[in-house]
Every structure is written in C-alpha cells, then in structure tokens.
Amino acid sequence: MSPLLRVQQLSTTFTTSGPPARAVDGVSFDLEAGETLGLVGESGCGKTVTALSILRLIETPPGEISPDSVIEYDGADILKLSPPELRRIRGAEIAMVFQEPTTSLNPVLTVGTQIAETVRAHRPVSRDEARHRAVELLDLVRIPEADRRVHQYPHELSGGMQQRVMIAMALSCEPKVLIADEPTTALDVTIQAQILELLADLQRQLGMGMILITHDLGVVAGIADRVAIMYGGQILEQAPTEALFAQPTHPYTEALLRAAPRIDAPSERLPVIPGTVPPATAWPVGCRFHPRCRHQWEHCTGAMPDLLQQAPHHRVRCWLVTEPHRRKG
C-alpha cells in the first residue's frame, strides 16, 4: 500500500539579488495515515520551507520548487495540480497550523465567523450549518463554553485559546494530513503541554497523519512516532522516536541532545556545538555539518554521504555509519 503522503527529492530554491539559496535540498520522506512525524531542526534548516512546499505556498519568484521534486498525495502529484485541484486539497485534505495564532487570526471577525468561513469555503453548507459546525469544532478542541466563545474576538482569548481556534479551523474539513509548524513555541510551558496533548489526542481520534515541525526535541519526544532531523536543507537522521533518543547516531543529533538544557543535569557547563549554521547560499562542500563536527576527517570534506542504513528504519547521513571506528570517544 502506498503511503498517505510521499515527498521525494524535494528541493526549493530562493533567488533574490545574490546567489541562489537552496533552502531545501533533496528531502524525501513518507507519512502514513495515523502516524506523527517530527521534523526537527534549528532556524534555517529548511523545515518550514519543506512544509510550505508541500502545500505549494512558496511564492514564485523568488522561490522555486525544482521540477524533479515529487509530492504525492492520494495518487496525485501535488506539484502538477491545476489551481482549482490544488484548492480542493489545500485546507481540506492537507491543513496547516502556524506558530503565531495572533498574526493568523483576523482581529475584526469573531472566531465563529472565521471558522464558519473556512467551512463554507470547502463545503456547500448554509450559514447556520457552518455556525453550528464552528461550535462543534470549538468543543472538539476543548474550548470551554464553546457556544459563548464562538461570538468572541481573537483579542478576548488567551494565546492558548487562540491556538486552539487555529487548530479548530485546520480541522474544519477533517483533513487527512495536519502540518503543525511550531504550534507551541509562542505559548507558556504549562499551556504547551496542554496543546501537545490535544494534538496527540485529535490525531488519534481522527486518524490523521501529522507532521509536527519544531526546534525542540522535547516537543517531539512525547508525541512523534518517527523523527527526522534536518540541517542545511537536508534530512541528516531519520528514525523511530525511541531509537533516535536511545541511539542518536549523527553527530549533530547527538550534539543537539547534549546541548539542550536539562533539569536533571546539574553540570555547570553545557556541551556546545561550535560555530553557527551556514547560510543556504553557501552550504559547505561534502557533509554540510563537517565544519562543526568533532569527528570529521578528510572524507567528510570531499564527499557528501547519502542517508545510510544504520539499523532497520534508522538512516543517517554520515560516513561514521560506514566507518564507525572513526567515532571519537
């Protein structure tokens, strides 16, 4: 059986005045129904551009998705769909939740009106039915007193409640795929936990495939089935969540895990990753992480590794997979 969503060799380039920036460079992954994939990386790694490319939300120019990229959904290549066909899928079959609910919600319309509009954009229902559906959706995302809240404006809601409204809008057409881009980054710690729990429950309840994009490994730890670590526009490591945390193999993954402040590690000094992420206009030759890698040797500076098989379902873009004795203690 083919997966729900298949991304193959996705490359997205932005060209402005300077040299072209290859923000996403040959990203491939599958997403099954009912599965959560965590897409993790720091700013500039290409995780958000990957998500926007899947929905064809890349503005052209300056952006361009390379012609040999394939994004297969329900047997069709999204990149080859006509605008009306694309509209049928975007928002209805594949929906997205963004980081900042405040900037995504219209401040002069009640949340009920905004949800009802989304419903009516995709479904032939009356205004009353759409209203009714809005209340149902607010109830689904566990907003208390949904029938009262539906008449409120975004500014009357807390950040956590606004993000619930955004999730309700994304779910309005019962999408098969939900892409959540840093859905909890702007929220307080205790509210983050609530929203993650809500997303996990909804994903199970509705059987959606979910792509959870985040910079925070702690966020994917509790909720993703599989994790893909991105750096320099590429996936560097991909594994089932338990395996990734138990046996991080790419030096970047390992370093990210060590660099995260932890409450159970009282050591004064945090292990750091030296240097900074290189710009997309000038990825290093060879392995893109080699200038910051403590294990690197000559081979890494010349040849870029493929995603190599480390264990079943665990693939790593690193020459250490073929020459494990090079790993420094």
Place this chain on the structure above:
Amino acid sequence: MTSPLVEVEHLVKEFRAGGGLFGRRRTVRAVDGVSFVIARGETLGLVGESGSGKTTVGRMLLRLLQPTGGTVRFDGADISAVDGAALRALRRRMQIVFQDPSGSLNPRMTVGAAVREPIVVHKLAKGVDADERVASLFREVGLDPSYTSAYPHELSGGQRQRVGIARALSVEPEFIVLDEPVSALDVSVQAQVLNLLSDLRDRRGLTYLFIAHDLAVVRHLASRVAVMYLGKLAEIAPAETLYERPRHPYTASLLSAAVGPDPAAVKRRIVLEGEAPGLGRPPSGCVFHPRCPHPLKDTRCFEESPALHKIEGGQWAACHWADEPLGTPVADASGSAGGPAAE
C-alpha cells in the same frame, strides 16, 4: 557569607487597566508582596509564565519601573530614595540584558558604536581608549573585534545577544538582570550563550538575576531559584533542593513540563488544567487553587491565601500543604535512558 547585594522587601506593583470610553478603570496587581535577597556573586533564577510578574520585578530592581509599594535596596541603599547624579551612578552598577537583542539595538548604529555609547555617556573612557575598551569587550564575549563595524541586521541572533551582553558589561556593572537572555535563540546557540554568561560571572564576580519561563534554562547558572505565579512567590529554594524536592505543586508541574528531550519523562508529565486567570480577577484563597493538582486540596485552599513559609534550609513555599513532601518527578527522570548514548 557577605552582606546581600540586592534586598527586596514586600515589593508591590499595581497598574491601572481598562478604562476606555465607558469602561471602569480598575487596578491590577502585577506584583504582590515579593521579598527576596541576592548575595554578592550569587545567581538567583526567577521563573514564571507570562503574567507571573517576573519581568516587572526585574524592572523595579533597576528602577526602570517605580514600585507601588515595598523597597529595593542595592548595596544597602534604598534605590527609590536616589535621583539625579546618584541615580546615574547607581545605574552604572546595574545593567540589563533583554530577550530580543534586535529590539534593544539601534538598527542604524553599528554594534561597535552601541557598545561604545554607554562608555562615553558614563565618562569611563573616550577616543582611542574607548575604542580599545570596545574591542576588548568584543573579544571577551567571543566576537571578533572586526564585527564592531557591522550593523545589527548583519549578525545572527546569537551574535546580537553577545553584543547585548558586551553593552551591558561596558560600564563595569556589579549586578545584571538577565531577562530571558536565551529564549529567542536556537538550542545550540543557547548553550554557547549560557556558558558565556557563566564564564563572565566567574571572571568578573558578577551577580545575576536570571529571569526565565522554564526551569531547565536557569538550571545551569542559578544557585537559588524563585518561582512566581500570578504576582506572588510560590516557592524559593537553593537550586538542588528545588529541583529534587519541590514543595509547591506549581513548581512540581513546571519541573515535569521542562523534562527536555526524554520520551519516558515526557510521558510522566503533569498537564495542568486550565490557564492562569487574568490579574484583574485573582482567585480567592490560594491563587493557584483552580489549577492545583494537589491530592490534599481542600476548602482552606479556596478561602485562605497561604503565606510563604520556611520549610527547611533555605526552602520557602506558599502552599498550605508544603510541609508534606510532594512526589519527585525529577529524581525518577535522572536515571532513565533518555540522554544520548555517548554520555
């Protein structure tokens, strides 16, 4: 132990809110009777979520905001009593580093000029001497002095935060309020900046108030930690004690939410019900009671506001049940297989 550098007593800040054309103006209490001391050379972590009042406390310590009540003493002197030249002299001894360095740097000024400005304003050096000082500050925060001619937008977030730190250091302060200094940075850069702050403290004997919204970030710097909720201190204790034996249920839930990248610990997370209520309508009794998961919660919690009281050692908590030990979510987590295999 030396005498405290900063002493805060019954600090209160009220803001006027609402109003508008027909609305009634009312008063909200952003900070409600907060007291603590910071010893010279110590780092106190001040942790809370939005609306907890932590940033307001930080601003009042530097007299960027005037307290409604209570006192702040710096090196023995009441800071609300000084002004003019004395206030300027005081300001030189205490500085602040903000969360978003791009918001505090002038986009039309080179970052070198931004660091030089306070040196000249406070008449610490001029001309070539001032340039020399700027270059040495850049080196001290890990930036090549060639960056002095760069504009803020030409630097990465981490580099801009280093400039923010150099600017704070430029006047040789003794005390620095770090207001979420790494919250806007990527994980790998966060670690670099936290290590830098720790090195600077050791080298210069600095005293920090480190404000953050999560307990994991302050772990690496703070020797004591205070937790705020809705304008009040929920708990204050030596770091080890607070992380291992929290006595306030809010601290315990924050700890469980900040477990970091560890699938097993994430599954043990305590997810609090509801959200922090608005400051305008604080709950009766204990302000935390509507969200409190404590198994012993009873009518007293609804009716009577618990005072911050001493548990043992330096640990104080504002909970009616604080004398009963809570479950220790963190101690369990430390032994699990969450960390990198290479550790």
